[in-house]
Each structure stands twice: as structure tokens, then as C-alpha cells.
Amino acid sequence: MNTENTHEIVVLGAGYTGMLAAVRVARNTRKLNVAVTLVNPSERFTERLRMHQVAAGQELTVYRIPELLDGSGVRFVRATATAIDPAAHTVTLDDGATLTYDTLVYALGSGTDTGNAPGVAEHAWTLNDPRAAHRFSQRLTEIAATGGTVTVCGGGLTGIEAATEIAESHPDLTVTLISSGEPGAMMGDRARVHLNKALDRLGIIRKIGVKVTKVLPDAVRLDTGEPLASDLTLWTTGVKVPPLAAQAGIATDTRGLIITDPTLRSISHPEIHAIGDAAAIRMPWGQVHGTCQTGLPTAAYTADTIARRLRGKSVAPFRIGYFHQPLSLGRKDAVIQFTNADDTPNRWYLKGRPAVFYKAFVSSTPPFAYKLSKHMNAQVQLTNGGRATRRLA
Template identity: 55%
Template sequence: MTDILVLGAGYTGVAAAIRTAVRTRRTGGRVRLVNASARFTERLRLHQTAAGQRLADFPLADVVAGTGIEFVQGRVAGLDVERRQARLEDGRVLGYDKLIYALGTVTDASVPGVAEHAFVYDDYAGTVRLAEHLAALTAGTVVVAGGGLTGVESAAEIAEAHPRLHVVLLTRGRPGSMMGERARAHLDAALERLGVEVRTGVDITKVLPEGVELAGGELVHSDATLWTTGTRGLPPATESGLAVDARGRIVVDSALRSVSHPDVYAVGDAAAVSQPYGVLHGTCQGGIPTGLHAADSLAATLRGRTPKAFRFGYVHQPVSLGRKDAVIQFTRPDDSPRRWYLKGRAAVAYKETVSGSPLPTFGLLKRGLVPVWAFRLTGGLG
């Protein structure tokens, strides 16, 4: 019996756990999946939750039912990679032979006041608190910090759901800067239509109880501040002795094994995964393929085979702009924009398809199948 521990049950962790259970069933694999919440959180849709929308509830025990996976509810407090143990906050200690680390990242709260005064998307409960706070406001200003895709989606969603509130998007660069010119133009027009005030070239130096302070001393009033700028690795990775990069992500080899402790696999945005064009950035688009590949690498190792090298190419940058609009920038494998893009209703339909319920994907994995899109993104799995 090989004890395999999967830490984290987001999109990537669940996909890795199911794939591992299927691939190691004949070699005596025992898979345990650990997560702080008993609920599967659709992180791709947290901006919708923040705007007050109710999403479907997926208990994790039901998600992995029929796979032989043992679900363990508990928050990971630390790792002892020499003894091969994970310690939970309640004192339980879980041993392992092989570990898949899928705990993701959390908001970088290094700017003063973020931890105390800003709302973040680190978990479902925190997002619900933001939704409740926004619903209680009869008027006022909402500041969204960060012009990346998460910030843009959040600003648009909140502005559409709460037209009585003034939404201000503060960003150093141009929103959607990674997109092509025509896609960015549609994004800009959508934010203007929704009444979102966009301020670029902004550097926030402090978050206050009722606003933010900018470089130069200007104060911007805010009745709610949502921080979407930057992420970092969690303490279980950064304090464990595993080799990590400057952002606290576990550095892995081509098989997605830790370069310092090969019995540990890291996936999703918790891993620093190098490709010829650079290190992957944290998205579900790349996360699930890393989870599937790590599972295949682990299974191959248990069979005494050499794992294949992970290869990945981006396909698109999908951005919702409220419930009635979206823009999809299609990309080259290195994530640079192609000429093609979608906008409006066609983009909404596309976005809802790629960001829909993960249960069909998990269902395929339970049957030992891999979605076609995963093969296309990775060039084939091991």
C-alpha cells in the first residue's frame, strides 16, 4: 500500500486526487484528500459570489464519491518533509509516502493595511462577507485594487449588480494589458458602460479603514476595498524546507516533482512550473493539466517507469464583464495575443462553457478518461 496525500481540494487538487486514485488503483494506492472546507469552491466564480449571486453547492465528499478517495476535512498547519508528515490545525498528523501539494496561494498582503482592512478572495467565507457588506450599502464607493483579469471581472460584476455604488478600479498598468488592441478596446468600453472609474498609473501604499492612500499622499475614499493584486505561497510550503521561488511557490522539475524533495509533487498556482517561454502563471487553464500530469507522473514512478516531461500551451484569456458581456482573447501557447477574439453574447456563451461546473470534467476523470482540452493544452499526458 502506497499512502498518497493530496493537500488542497480546488480544481487542481480534486483533479489530481481523482486521476491519482484511478491510475494507482492496481498498484495499491491509498489516496487521502485534505481540505479546510467540506465545500468545493469555484474560485473562477468568486467575483460572482462577491456580487451577491448564489452558486451551486458541491460537497467534496459527493464530488469524490465512488473513487475510493478518503476525504479529510482540516486546515493544513505545517509540513515535515523529512518525516513525510502533514500536520493539521487540530493536531492531527497525517503520514504519506507521496504528497501532491495543491494548496494554492493567498493574497500578498505586504502592503500595509491589506490584511486588516481589505477584502480578498482567499476563501469562500471571506467572499461571502464581502457580498454581505456590499448588499448592506445603500450608496458609496467600492475600490478594486488591481487591473488583472480578476480585478476587471470583479469591478464589472459589482458595478452591474450594484448600480447604486460607485466602483473605482485602481491599477498600475492598463486593464487587460495582456490582450490585443481590439479586445482591450471592448474591455475598456464595457467598463465605461458599467460606470466603472478606471485610474491607471496608480501605486497604492496603504489600505485604510475607509479608503486607500496612494503614492504622493492622495487619499481615495472607499466603503469597501477589494484587493486583487499579487499572490504568495502559503506557510506550509515556505516554512517546510522545500525549495521555493521568490513568491513562495514550490520549484518543480519537468515531472512536477519538488527539485529538493522528489516525493512531493506541486501543482496549480502553488508550483513554479517552467516552460520554454517562462513560468506558468496561476490559472485554472494551466492548473488542472498540472494536476493530471502530476498524477500520471506519480503513477509512472510507482510502476518503475520514467515520467514524461510536462508541456503546456495557453489557448485563451476569457474575461466576463458582468452577466451580459465578455471578451475572449485567443492566444499563442506563450500567452501572447493572437488576432482572434470574441466579444458580446458569443463571448458570454464561450466563457460560461469554459468556466462552468467542473463536475462533468471530474466525472470523466472518475471513468479513467481525460477531457480532450487537457490533451490539447498539454500535448498529451503521461
């Protein structure tokens, strides 16, 4: 695709998956005529696993992408991809520049969907961006001085972590968690008992079995018709992906995720690899949903696969299984539900201080993995799912 016969690999997105894919494929192709370019709108690496801590007012280590890439051989371009032309193998950037690729790694991830109820985009906050999370924390401090109210919408892991972090950091606030189902419903009974004890201990009010139909500047309206006063509303429910792939004519599912073959290549454009939240990946047990524990393995696998194909070697299908559901409950408590390959809970769980250390280790792993991957192929996959993911011949 270029006059210098250099194989151009472009990675879109420098989140958890894009960072690892770029660093690892650069190392694995170091002796080949390959150039790797990583594109991202910001120079700051966002630790999505820890945005609830930022929202509660905690200061985290700031990682700069150029510093994380130093010595890897990856070229960093600070820009936003605005269009992909699969026929011409080009990516258009918001600064007017165009990148040409031979292989494209699509790692644009996902964010909270703010369009699934009126008023969310205008009046609710999300954890999509560290700058917004920091501004949210400043507002928290302001309303805590008057004993204000905070509403967290969504009873999944993100909503629970945010609610408990806020309640622990600001005990003078009234924190309400709204969930259409049982908070932590994906966990086993014993893990949920511990979770609910933590919610009780922190004084978090639960509204379960209801949905928010509208977000107002100072309240939310439930599907029961009940208005609920809310000085600050945090929205953590619903997921959306960038429309870039669908707009380019790349085969996507109804949610906009790139449909992949067993080796994580686009079924319509095999020179495009999709990883993490951007990919529609199916295992024999069902659809893989976006988490860091599956995203990093897709990145490592894709980096290794690209290098193997460039060397003319065979490639085995991608296999993954879930291992755990780590959940922090503030800084002093946590619960870890261990799972079967299909993410259903098994009998084992961890709670209290041991779980706190476990969760802290999990959350801190990615930046370390990027640094290590400059020198060796770091192990990032906890399990390939065993028999549950073996395809029939």
C-alpha cells in the same frame, strides 16, 4: 513507509488542482495497492473562478467535497496541514493527527497578498474565501441603498471581473478601478477596446498608473498623495502562497513556490509533486503563472505520472502552452483573448454573447471534470504549446 505495504498518496489542498489530482490518481491506481487521502480545511469546494459573482451577491451551486469524491475511493480528511517532515514522510494536521505518505502531492495553491500595503489586511476585502465574499456582498447591498462607493484595487483579470460584476449588479454604486497599468494590458488592442467600452457602459471610474499606498477604513490613499473615499475596498492585486513548503526545507523560489523538475517533482525531495499555483514550473518560453487552464493540466499530468511510475513505466516531461484569456464583464458581456503558447495575445478574440457562453462553459468545467474522472481520464489540457515547448535534445 508503512507496515501494510500500501503505497500512501496524500494530496494537500482540494482546490481545482488537488481535487482533480486525487480523483484521477485514485482511478489510475485502482488495481494497485494504493491509498489516496485528500486533505482540506473545508468540506466546501471553492470555485475560485466565480468568487467575483459571489461578491456581487449571486448564489452559486454549492459543491461538497465528500459528494464530489463519492465513488472515487479517495479518503477525505477535513483539516489544515500545519507542518511537513520530508525526512519522516509525515504531515502534521491542526487536529494533532499525523499522516504518513510515500508520495505527497502539494496543491495548496495561492491567495491574494494582503501584506503589500499598510491597512490592506485590516480594512480591505479579498476573494480568497466564499464566506468572506458572501459577507462582502451583504455590505454591498447595505451601501448601495445610500449610493455608496466601492474601490477595486488591481487591473488584472480578477479585478476587472469583480468591478464589472459589482457595477452591473448594483448600478447605484460608484465603482472605481485602480490599476498601476492599463486594465487588461495582457490582451490585444481590439479586445481591450471592447473591454474599455464595457467599463464605460457600466460607469466604472478608472485610476490608471497609480498605486494604493494605504487602505483606511473609509478611503484609500494613492501614491500621488490623493485620498479616495471608499465605503468598501476590494483588494485583488498581489499573490502569496502558504509558507508550509519553505518551512519544511523543501526547495522553493523567492516566492515560496516549490521548484520542480521537468516531471513536476520537487528538485530536493522527488517523492513530493507540486502542482498548480504551488509549483515553480518553467517552459522554454518562460515561467508558467497560476491559472486554472495550466493548473488542471498539471494535476492530470501528475496523477498519470504517479500511476506510471508505480507500474515501472517511463515518464515524459510536462509540456503546457496557454490558449486563451477568458474575461467576464458582468453577466451579459465578456471578451476572450486567444493567445500564443507564452500567453501573448494573437489576432483572434471573441466578444459579446458568444464570449459569455464561452466563459460560462470554461468556469463550469472543473466540477464536471471531477465526476467524469472517476470513470475515465478526462481531457483537461487545451494545448501542450507545440514547438514552443519542445525541449532540445
